Amino acid sequence: MLYRKYRPKTFKEIVGQDIIVRILKNFLKNKNKIPQGYLFAGQRGTGKTSTARIFAKALNCLNFDLNDCEPCNQCINCEAINNGQFLDLIELDAASNRGIDEIRNIKEHIGFRPIQGKYKVFIIDEAHMLTEPAFNALLKTLEEPPKHAIFILATTEPEKIPPTILSRVQRFDFRRIPIKDIVRKLKEISENEGIEVTERALYLIAEEAEGALRDAETLLEKIILSLNPHKTITEEYVEEFLGKVSTREILDFLEKLIERNFEESIKKIHKVYEEGYDLVVYVRSILKILRDILVIKTLPIWEKQLIKDYEEEIVQKIIEISKKINIDSVKKLIKLFSEAELNIKRDPPILTLPLELAAAEYIFEKETK
16 A cells, blocks of 8 residues: 555654644653643544654654654664554554543553653544543543653544543644645655656646545555556546546636637536536536635735645636636626536436536626626
């Protein structure tokens, strides 16, 4: 599995979480006052568990002082953690071990001093799945942990963590990883694996992952496995694999629509349908771009966000289109295509009809000035 093979082993390999890494390394520089409870919150695939393991490794690394708070990955302790053989790193999946008995087992472990390292580190993944009695049992442990114990709770749903637990941990919110950072990592993986892939194809994969690097790595692996090893992964192939029209095609469609070119607009709708793409996914892609156009017209600073999400060529195209349309017209298009999405889901007699009606209503209605 690519995501396992390329799982980060040092802080500098963690993608897109620079602020969190900086704070954790500052904690490590003063081990006498290091906090003992942490909450790593954020969507799947953003590096919560990987960061927790690296933090555990840095705490127990025998060459810690020589590497600017980075684990050396060469000492006995680092190698044991990398191989899953470190007795002082205890990981619990709360999704399948959510009861009070599991927390009691942890409390029994916590009383014993570390066997191999300086700290016993307990990582509880999907912590929001713990039962109320389990949280109550954990609370007492978090209130008065022994000096050698560190707790890291990881969750995708921090709102389900009781306030009593939240008040006793340092909370870190892992953000969605910017598309450009995901593309950079995928390019590195592709080069290491000897896979030829175009940058536009990587952007499509990164967009589909929606900020989750692990999802992007998994998707890249699926695409690689579906190809002849000697074939290049292109934008067209990824589109076909995902059943999703590229952002470039969406922008071309919107441009024809804004120019009020009904014939070309209908041709593009029919092309999408005839090539077997999911029309609901197509409409949602249109709405996403329209939303970007709406925001950048009202908030020019939004361009900085677009640069994180798209290739420079795409960003310039979005800005160019935004200058050709007024805000009322953008709002009108968002309303029409939102209605079209609902109508497609109702299984109309002609599947393209809701899109055709949306295009016709916009193009043949006098533009709002």
